[in-house]
Amino acid sequence: MKSPISSRRSRRRTLCLLAAPALTVGLLASAESASAKAAACPAPAAAIGLSTAWKLQLPTPTSSGSPVEIKQPALKTYNNAPWFTTTSDCKAILLRAAVNGATTSNTGYPRSELREMTADGSATKSWPSTSGTHTMVVDQAITHLPKTKPHVMAGQIHDSDSDVTSFRLEGTSLYITSFNTTHYKLVTSNYQLGTRFQGKFVAHDGKVDVYYNGALKATVAAAFASGYFKAGDYTQANCTNSSPCDNSNYGEVALYKVTVTHS
Numbered sequence: 001m002k003s004p005i006s007s008r009r010s011r012r013r014t015l016c017l018l019a020a021p022a023l024t025v026g027l028l029a030s031a032e033s034a035s036a037k038a039a040a041c042p043a044p045a046a047a048i049g050l051s052t053a054w055k056l057q058l059p060t061p062t063s064s065g066s067p068v069e070i071k072q073p074a075l076k077t078y079n080n081a082p083w084f085t086t087t088s089d090c091k092a093i094l095l096r097a098a099v100n101g102a103t104t105s106n107t108g109y110p111r112s113e114l115r116e117m118t119a120d121g122s123a124t125k126s127w128p129s130t131s132g133t134h135t136m137v138v139d140q141a142i143t144h145l146p147k148t149k150p151h152v153m154a155g156q157i158h159d160s161d162s163d164v165t166s167f168r169l170e171g172t173s174l175y176i177t178s179f180n181t182t183h184y185k186l187v188t189s190n191y192q193l194g195t196r197f198q199g200k201f202v203a204h205d206g207k208v209d210v211y212y213n214g215a216l217k218a219t220v221a222a223a224f225a226s227g228y229f230k231a232g233d234y235t236q237a238n239c240t241n242s243s244p245c246d247n248s249n250y251g252e253v254a255l256y257k258v259t260v261t262h263s
Helices: 004-040
Strands: 054-061 067-070 084-086 093-098 111-116 133-144 151-158 163-170 173-178 181-188 196-204 207-212 215-221 228-235 250-262
Touching: 054 093, 093 228, 111 250, 133 151, 133 228, 151 196, 151 250, 163 181, 163 207, 163 215, 173 215, 181 215
Parallel strands: none
Antiparallel strands: 054 067, 054 111, 084 093, 093 111, 093 250, 111 228, 133 196, 133 250, 151 163, 151 228, 163 173, 173 181, 196 207, 207 215, 228 250
């Protein structure tokens, strides 16, 4: 005859054996559910209601080594993980550029960025800061920084020669830039990766007002004839100043919404 203690141990072993398959099934169901949820997300452009007035510049190279560009109408349904894809909750676009990415001829840094175009996306758009009012609002979060040189730009105005102003994160310090002055205005010294914020650029009367979460933080004197907006990730590191030199070392921005108006 078995002792009460031995009987209790036997019952516990039986319960554990019965619970193990159930736990496995539960984990598999959870994984399948997450996979199905990701697969159910719309294309990145559709996920945030991106207008057709953009083209995409990627850090992936063409056969000639220059960055890939995706224009309309292809951009409406384009997805290329991990460089341009939808977040797992379907609420934002992830734009990623690794330090070893392809670059345009006028820079040594890779980007995964949207570039402003005309309304139907058929031609590049430009406008003067000295006439009219030109506004871009970006709802975004910087989610990853490259190693060694942890610098990323997220949202900018560019003119025919260079970037005019942008949001620039260096470690935990978030700045507003003014041309080559990278530390023109410190917004916060304690930015935490993944923190969502609203940035706004308003170009008018030969200057640009830059807002952070609704508050005016800086005014940049900038009289130019041919400006345009850019949104996404512009990684400020490459293989000469950041290691490792591979796809695991990257900058990344989550873009929840971007709107542009001209008046």
